[in-house]
Amino acid sequence: MSTSDGAPDCVVIGGGLSGLAAAHALLRAGRTVHLVEAADELGGRARTSWHRGRPVDEGFQVLLRGYREVRALAGAVGMPRHDMRPISGGAVFQHGDRRHQLAGGPAGIARFSGLSGGERLRFARFAAEVLRRPEAALAEPATEAQTAAELLVELGFSREAIDGVFRPLFGPILLDRTLSTDPGYFRWLVAMLARGPAMIPSDGLGMVSDWTASSARQLGATIETGTRATGFGLDATATRVAQVRLEGGRTLRPAYTVLAVDPPAAEALLAEHDPGTVRRLPRDPAGTVTAAFALSEPLYRGKAIVLDCDPPADERDRVDLVCQTTNITRPNVPGGPHILLAMRVTTGGGPTDGIEDATERVVRRWSPRYDWMRGATHIGTYAHPFAQFRLSPEVRRELPGPRTALDNVILAGDLTRHPSAEGAVGSGHQAARIVDALLP
Ligand SMILES: Cc1cc2nc3c(=O)[nH]c(=O)nc-3n(C[C@H](O)[C@H](O)[C@H](O)COP(=O)(O)OP(=O)(O)OC[C@H]3O[C@@H](n4cnc5c(N)ncnc54)[C@H](O)[C@@H]3O)c2cc1C
Missing domain, CATH: 1.10.405 (Guanine Nucleotide Dissociation Inhibitor; domain 1)
Known part of the structure; x- marks a missing residue:
């Protein structure tokens, strides 16, 4: 038996950056919003966990200085500007034992x-x-x-x-x-x-979704986590969604729905009703694996990422990027732990295992005097086989727009623009503008 949970102006499916941005913009426009997120936490692909008071991004990522939509969202939810911490030292290119630094x-x-x-x-x-x-x-x-x-x-x-x-x-x-x-x-x-140095929020990437969710709740949003949308029930015209079905048999009856999920989830929800949009969804995955370590002694000083320019031939030994993120997020805090993220691109079938040992080897190569055995504790490994989609020119030309074959379902998510936090937030803002204009 199904029960109906009322009729908000808009149901947002997906609590990643795009869904949260859409929900927040609609609430600011005075609309009522009910957001459902399948996972137990919000943030989608941009999530942060914590280790002894230090933020640990579940996959290394940065916000670029030129991201206007992300900056607009951060401002709208009240995130203090100084919490966007610049990686002011830029990138250090490690060529053997030579280093070259490129600041933004x-x-x-x-x-x-x-x-x-x-x-x-x-x-x-x-x-x-x-x-x-x-x-x-x-x-x-x-x-x-x-x-x-x-x-x-x-x-x-x-x-x-x-x-x-x-x-x-x-x-x-x-x-x-x-x-x-x-x-x-x-x-x-x-x-x-x-335009300038890349940035990491002081509480990690998850800070953007945390602040957006808090602000949305203050504006009256209903936000449910651990709640998966399973399908749509159409009205008699078969062009509008009358019900959003949720796992467990509940339904919601919104005027509009913003579908702000990852490409595989969008395919599952739209396959029956909109094969045209489904055909255009980006499917070519770009993946990565990131190992996180807590260090009792810093590996290096300075707000920079380190790039391996001479990766070993064996893919299992490859680490593409290392960043001691606490140098950026907690620059003036004395003592440890210092959080080190080590990332390997796995797109095209690169191995996802062995990143922990590979990190130890790369540290020995770059800093032979660093006592890794004593100083480093592994705290987690995060594999994202579909972290982003590959944006070839053909894929880019074909990306679906925000409108779907269902008149009252608007598509959001990086899949409508480009695979980045800016693409996700921008798509959410765009979906909210469309819904707001369509609502009476
Ligand atoms: C490891 C990694 C590194 C990255 N690096 C960068 C970087 O450096 N810079 C950058 O700009 N971008 C980066 N990105 C990309 C960026 O994080 C994403 O583009 C962005 O977070 C996507 O947001 P989204 O809202 O479109 O999708 P998601 O974050 O995927 O959100 C979709 C949400 O929908 C939920 N959902 C799915 N199905 C359902 C359902 N049926 N019902 C309810 N909820 C559902 C999911 O659980 C998820 O929370 C990176 C991504 C990863 C994973």
Whole structure:
């Protein structure tokens, strides 16, 4: 038997960044919202757990300085600006025992010793060119080169520059070491990075969803976790959803529904009613595995990430990126534990096991005097086989928009834009604008 839980203006399915952003914007517009999230916690792919008072992101990720939608959301929910902690030291490129540091922005590029003078100038010109482009133009799919790697060749970068700088830097951002992403999206990412240092919120990435959920509740939202939407019941016209079915037999009867889930979940919920949208969902997964350690002694000082530019041939030994995140999130706190995240891109079938031992080996290689056995405690490993989708030019051209074949179901999620926190939050804001305009 089913029971009905009332009729909010909007049901939001999914409590990741996109669903929470949509819910918050609708509540600010004076609408009533009921959000259901299948997992026991909110945040979706951007979640943070805690270890002895320190935030531990369940997968290394950063917010880029140019993310306007994320900044707007953080402001709207009252997150203090100083809680967006810049990775002011940028990226350290570890080539054998040589290190080259690249801080964000054009000035950082001018000082970067990891490229020859000519390549540095080319990089600075490229960054200046993307910074001059209006954001709408950056959002357009590219028409020239087929992949980011081809674009770099077209721009005149040498094989050494691509393999020694662009692949180690953008491989962990795109979760694709082949750099086979759409060149337009790549340009957009370069622009986001060139605007200044990347950031991690002081309480980890989960801080954005935590604050958004708190603010949404204060604005009157009903938020249920551990509640999965299982399907839609249509009205007599078969073009509108009359009921959202929930696990356990309950139903909700909203005027509108924002579907803000990951691509496999969107497919499951839409397959019966909207094969056109389902065909356009991005399916090519980009994956990663991250091991988290608590260190009693810091491995390094400074607010920077470290990139391995000479990864070992054996994939099981590869660690693409290491970051002592507490240098950024807890910079002035004396004593440990210091949280170290070590990340490997697994897209294309890379192994998800052995990251813990590989981290120990990479630390021995870079810092032979560091006493890993004594100082490091493994606190968790987080595998995300579908962390993002691969955004090839074809996939980008085909991405579904926010409208579906069901008149009162609006699609949100990074799957409508691009695989990033900015794409997710922007899609949520867009879905809320559409619903608000359609509601009387
Ligand atoms: C390890 C990792 C690293 C990343 N690195 C970066 C980075 O550095 N920078 C960046 O900008 N982005 C990064 N991303 C991408 C970014 O985190 C995502 O694009 C963003 O979080 C997606 O948000 P979303 O709301 O679209 O989807 P999700 O976060 O997937 O949210 C969807 C939610 O819907 C819920 N759900 C699914 N089915 C149902 C159902 N039937 N009923 C109810 N709820 C349901 C899910 O449980 C989930 O909580 C990374 C992602 C990962 C995993």
